Each structure stands twice: as C-alpha cells, then as structure tokens.
Amino acid sequence: MSAQVWMAKYGALRTTPEAAGNGCAQQTVSVLLEEGCTLCDQGEFDAAQACFRAVVQQCPDWAVGHNNLGWALQQSGRNEDAISSYKAAISLQPAFDLARANLAFLLATLYGHMGQHDSARGMWEVLGELYPRDPEILEQLVSTSLRTHDLDAAGLWAAHYASVVRGDERSLSQPGACEGRGAVSRASRAKLAHDLEQLRYLRDHQLIGPRLEAEIASYQAALQPFEQPNSLATPPANVAALPPSYGRNVHQLQAPRLQEGALKMSQALLRAERDYLESPLGLVVIDDFLSADALALVQAFCLQSTIWHTDRYAHGRLGAFFREGFNCPLLLQVADEIRRCFPQLIGKHHPLLQMWGFKYQHDQPATHPHADFAAVNVNFWITPDEANLDRDSGGLVVYDVEAPFDWDFETYNRQGDRIAAFLKEAGARRTVIPYRCNRAVIFNSDLFHATAPLAFRPGYLNQRVNVTLLFGERGSAPRQ
Numbered sequence: 504m505s506a507q508v509w510m511a512k513y514g515a516l517r518t519t520p521e522a523a524g525n526g527c528a529q530q531t532v533s534v535l536l537e538e539g540c541t542l543c544d545q546g547e548f549d550a551a552q553a554c555f556r557a558v559v560q561q562c563p564d565w566a567v568g569h570n571n572l573g574w575a576l577q578q579s580g581r582n583e584d585a586i587s588s589y590k591a592a593i594s595l596q597p598a599f600d601l602a603r604a605n606l607a608f609l610l611a612t613l614y615g616h617m618g619q620h621d622s623a624r625g626m627w628e629v630l631g632e633l634y635p636r637d638p639e640i641l642e643q644l645v646s647t648s649l650r651t652h653d654l655d656a657a658g659l660w661a662a663h664y665a666s667v668v669r670g671d672e673r674s675l676s677q678p679g680a681c682e683g684r685g686a687v688s689r690a691s692r693a694k695l696a697h698d699l700e701q702l703r704y705l706r707d708h709q710l711i712g713p714r715l716e717a718e719i720a721s722y723q724a725a726l727q728p729f730e731q732p733n734s735l736a737t738p739p740a741n742v743a744a745l746p747p748s749y750g751r752n753v754h755q756l757q758a759p760r761l762q763e764g765a766l767k768m769s770q771a772l773l774r775a776e777r778d779y780l781e782s783p784l785g786l787v788v789i790d791d792f793l794s795a796d797a798l799a800l801v802q803a804f805c806l807q808s809t810i811w812h813t814d815r816y817a818h819g820r821l822g823a824f825f826r827e828g829f830n831c832p833l834l835l836q837v838a839d840e841i842r843r844c845f846p847q848l849i850g851k852h853h854p855l856l857q858m859w860g861f862k863y864q865h866d867q868p869a870t871h872p873h874a875d876f877a878a879v880n881v882n883f884w885i886t887p888d889e890a891n892l893d894r895d896s897g898g899l900v901v902y903d904v905e906a907p908f909d910w911d912f913e914t915y916n917r918q919g920d921r922i923a924a925f926l927k928e929a930g931a932r933r934t935v936i937p938y939r940c941n942r943a944v945i946f947n948s949d950l951f952h953a954t955a956p957l958a959f960r961p962g963y964l965n966q967r968v969n970v971t972l973l974f975g976e977r978g979s980a981p982r983q
Contacts, residue, residue: 512634513605515540515555515571527562535561539571543578551575566596570605577609585609604633611643620650636667645826650854652842654835657855661830669752669812669827690745692729693819693864697811698722698749700963710807711754721746748809756807758800758833765797765836766844775945776845784903785947788936792883792943793837800833802885805968811862818867825858834858838972841881845945853878853975863967865959871919872926874906875948878975883943890965897938897957897967904931905949908978915951926951938967949977 517540519533539554555572562568573588589606592599611626624647630640641664648657699722705711706719725745766772771789779787793801810828811821823829838855856877882899891897904926906915914921935955936944946952959965 512637513574513608514601515543515551515574516567516601518567527565532558532561532565532568536567536571539575543571543575546578548575548578552579564595566592566599566602569595570599570602573602574605577605582609582613600633604630607633615647620647623647624651638664638667641667642826646856649856652851652854654839654855655832658830658832658835661826664826665752665810665828665830669750669810671748671751671753690725690749691814691819692726694811694814694821695722695726695729695749697821697862697963697966698809699726701806701809701811704963705754705807708807715748715753718746718748722749725749750812752808752810752828754807754809755828756804756831758804758831760832760836761794761796761800763794763796764840765793765833766840767791767794772844776848779845779848779945784901784934784950786901786934786950787945789943789945790939790941792941793885797833797837798885798941801837801970802968804831804833805860805862805885806964811860816861817870819864820867821862823860823862829858829860834970841972842974845879849879849974855972855974856976857973858971860968860970863954863957863959865961865965867954867957869900869956870954872900872902872922872951872953873917873919874915874951874977875973876912876916876977877948877973878977879945879973880948880952881943881945881972881974882969884938884940884967884969886940886959886966886968887964888938888940890959890962890967891938892958892960893956895937896935896955897959898936898942898955899944900953900955901934901936901944901946902926902931902951903934904929904951905947906951906977922951948973 517537519529535554535558539551539558542548542551542554552572552575555568555575558565558568559572569588569592573585573592576582576588577585586606586609589602589609592602593606596602607626607629611623611630614620614623614626624644627640627643627647630637631644634640641660644660645657645664648654648660699719702711702715702719702722706716769789769791772792775787775789779785805823808823808828810823812827813822813824814820816822838858842849842851842855884898888894907925931951936942938955938957957967959967
C-alpha cells in the first residue's frame, strides 16, 4: 500500500511510490515526486512540471504522477493539458478522489467563466459527493442552481449550507467551538437583545423546548456588560461566555408553498411590468403585494426563525441571508411568481441571485444611499402598519441617479461620503416611498437608494422587517 504523507482537497499528492509497480525506480521517483511537490509549494510550477513529467515517464501507469502533472499544468494556465492529465489519472485509478476533485474543480471553474452554468453545476455536484459538508462547494451549488433557475434545488443546497455553518449541532454539542465559516467571533448588544426577545416570544407561544428556555437566563447575563447601544464584545473572553445557541439556527419555521399562490393577482400587479418599463427611472410601487395567507406566513417565518445573525450594520440592524437560513419554499415561490409576472423585465433574463431580510431598531435616521449589484431589486415590507408611528416615512428613498458603471461594489455600496458627494454634484432628486405593510417597491438596482428615517413602536412584534430579492447582475442588457 502507498503511505500517504499529505492530502488536500485539491492539488498534488505527496506519497511513497510503492504502489507504482515493480517497473518503477522507486528511489528516483520518490525524489522527483518530493521535489515537484516542493516546487509547487513555492509557486515554481514550470519547474514542477519537469519533475512530474519525469515521474510519468518512469511510471506511466501510476495515477499519482499524472494527477500531479495535471496540477502543475493547471497552475501554469495550461488547462487543456491539465484536463488530459487528470483524465489519464482517473482512467488508471477510477477511485482516485484527488484527481476527480481536481478535474471537477477545474471544469466547474472553466464552465462558470464561460457562462455554462448547467455544466458547472454538474461538476460541483461531483465535488459535493466527494466533500458533502464543504461550505465552498455548497455555496457554488447554491449559486449555480440559482443561475439555472432551479429554485427548489437552490433551496435544498442553501439549507444544507446553513446546517453546516449555522447548524444546531455545531454549537450545542461543542459549546465553546467557534471555528469555521459562520463562526461567532463577536457579539452585539442589538443581536443579543433581539435574540432574547425572540426566545421569550417562542417560549410564550410554546414553540421551543426546555433546553432553549433554559438559555433565556444566559442571554440576560450576556447582555449585562453592554452599557452602550453600539458596544461590541470581542473574543476571547466574551464570546466564550455566549449562550450555545447564539448565532445558530436552532428554530426555523418551515413555511411551505401555497397552492393558491403567494402573490395577490391585483390590477396593480398585472400592470406593474408595463408601469416599470414606462417609468423614466425604472420604478414601480405595488400595494397588497402578497396574498393574505402568504403575508401571514412570511410574518410568522420572520418572527419564529432564529436566523437573524448578521449584525455588522449601523443602528443595530440585523440581516438574515438566503444561504444562512432566510430560506423556505414560500419565499422561493414568491421569487418564482415574480419572475413569471415580469417576463420582459425579469423572466429568464435575470435569475434570482440573492434574497435577504432585515430587521431594524424601533427608531433610526436614514441610512446612507447605496446601489446593489443586481439588475432588478424587489423590496417589500411585512410589519403591520399599526407599528409605524410616522406614516409619511419609514420606507424607501430612491434617487434619480445611477451608480457609475466604473465604480466597484465597495464604492457604490459602502462608501457613503463619496456617494453623497456624487449625488450632490449630480443634482440628484429623491422619490420618497412611505412605509406600508405588504407594499412592494420594484426598481432598477443601479439607482442609489436608502432606508428613510423610521419610528416604530417598541416591542418584538413591531420591528420593521423588509424582504429583498435581487434578480440578475448589474450591467446586464436592458429588455425592450
């Protein structure tokens, strides 16, 4: 048997050449193999190719030599030759998982660059079989499923991804563990306070068991060191003391698809695409967007699901994202019905690429204007109108100026001072859309926009919640 010294998910393999066969000069091959792998580690891939070619010449029937040559060729940009080498390795040893992974990763990457998302998805599925709990691979399976309009598959892969990075077992079986993607590295007062209110809500509605009820006291204790609203606790001392369920999807409502449909087929919705396309800005507002049953179920999903993890935003806003738990069949049904209701604007032209929800503190000033990476932004609000103390505000401000196409995401999404100066210089005018429950705002994502100042009643049930779906990519060709 070959004694494996080092193994990675992708790359070249260091191993003794005992399995190469009696015809190989094992000492010579061992030296060449080690030298080639060391050269790869140093980024000297052309020199590594010479070593691995010599290995292949010495042992033409040994799969490891072909795999390692493929890796060095790939790193030098010689992709076709690399593919041939990987295929040679697999033909010699069909169960050689490293060569299979290298080939699948290379093909998936190439297909993705060429826009062949169905083919790329097939390669990521091969990798998913090899590494079923790898976050990078699961992320790619979500992305390629979305780009091929397979929302059901995207939902299943996103749920798998969330179980890996935010799953119950990651924290409650090892309370001190916080490694890996999705790990808890800090705690904010806003999130701790929200999670405490949410657990009390779940307890009062008999939706959680004794184990989570017992953590309520732990959340109360964890809040005590936070004297200022925007203070942060950083590792190691404070994170170790957080409740085990902090940052984990320990309770999630499974909101199913509705047989009667999720969108309310009103006259406003039926003429919305025409109104958008005729709008100088690319903007339409639709009231009574969801059906009554869909609205109630989305509200329940947001109230009950412990998925509000992203807390890096100003004013204590909390985000929940598709890949980390903001995911259920009903929300995907909403996305699919939007696509069907806007065949020219969205249709098959612009796949759903992201979906999120945001919860806000009960009062806050306007956010900084920003633009999104998408082609079309669909935003709707779900908190009952009784919670809103200012019916003239609390919604969205949309500017009549698009982000410059040569600005990157960091600039047009996050550099508030530069955006403000640009809008002032451009003489930008604002359209203010007041908050209303079940109101949707559909607009060109290139337009700068911001959340208007808001004042909502205190209490867990009264937090302002918006749902956003992003379709397509910025810079995509407009429909006629």
